[in-house]
Amino acid sequence: MTHIEDFFITANSVYNISEEEYQQKELLIKSFEAISRSTYQSIYIIDYYKKNFLYVAENPLFLCGHTSEEIKKLGFMFYIDHVPLQEQKMLTEINKVGFKFFLETPIKERNICTISYDFHIINGKKQILINQKVTPLMLTKDGRIWLALCIVSLSSHNTAGHIELRKQGMTRYWQYSLENHHWIEDKGITLSEKEKDILLLSAQGFTMNEMANKLCIAIDTIKFYKRKLFEKLEVKNITEAIAFVTNYKLL
The missing domain is CATH 1.10.10.10 (Winged helix-like DNA-binding domain superfamily/Winged helix DNA-binding domain)
Structure with missing residues (x-):
């Protein structure tokens, strides 16, 4: 059985974020509200200090019948309630290996990392295959992820998985093998x-x-x-x- 704590790792524990710092993030949230309204993108912000969602866009396709405020209250229980059990295990593994990769990356490169993967969400009797991209939004002084931006869209694949980590400006990227439990470097695709x-x-x-x-x-x-x-x-x-x-x- 999956627990909320399975989505977090000790190495990325975030400490001592003040309420004053949170108040300064109101402008950030308003900016993403505007982006979501104008593009109809499904966006949410993960808070690794409070271990919940700081912001959830109002996009009904990916909320499984909930309002954005309900999703904020659910936090990571959303995955436990609305993702198939086998894929919950995949998500917790992605968290562990993704954070490990991230924390082994030089601090100056951490803000340009994006991890992408596909999984199903369950809405009643319907399953929807989605793609989720996660990128650091705010780092602590020692380079841990405090806030992360997530963008959700319909997957362009037919199956769950397809775990990739990319760095902005680089053609090469890394694929994660769920069978062998390790990253494989790929030279990437270049278009003429x-x-x-x-x-x-x-x-x-x-x-x-x-x-x-x-x-x-x-x-x-x-x-x-x-x-x-x-x-x-x-x-x-x-x-x-x-x-x-x-x-x-x-x-």
């Missing part, structure tokens, strides 16, 4: 300018004829690039390709 052009034009709703005219290339060349893109990204269609490159900041 032509591939980026096709993805951007596709996202803007251009047809293949229109893209061919705009890029001054044949329609067969557009088809060739799209096939190669699907193979490179391991997706089935342009919708999945756009979701993938958006999620992983490849554009």
Whole structure:
């Protein structure tokens, strides 16, 4: 059985955050409220000092029938109540190995780390596969995570897992193997300018004829690039390709 304490590790214990410091975070919360309203992104902020959620965006798709205030009161009980038991174990393992990786990273690089993974949430009889990206928002003076920003979206995969840790500005990244319980470094995916052009034009709703005219290339060349893109990204269609490159900041 999973317990709330399983989502935290001693090495990242945060101490001595004053109420005055919390009062200064009101502007931060208002900023994320505005971002959530304007983009309809599902955002929440984890507080590793109080071990709860400091802020939860009002996005009903990912709240499993709760209001954002109810989710704030639930805190990490949300995962215990609304994530399949086997995947709860995966989440607690991700916390342990993710924090270990983070704390072994030089302090100056910790703010550019983002960990991403997929898991299901249960809303009644329905399961939704989501992607969650977690990145440090505020660090303590000794480099521990006090506040972390989480962005939730629909997963571009079909199964849970896909645990990756990336550093901003770096093509290479690290994948975590749940079978072997260790990180594997990957050189990453690089898109050519032509591939980026096709993805951007596709996202803007251009047809293949229109893209061919705009890029001054044949329609067969557009088809060739799209096939190669699907193979490179391991997706089935342009919708999945756009979701993938958006999620992983490849554009």
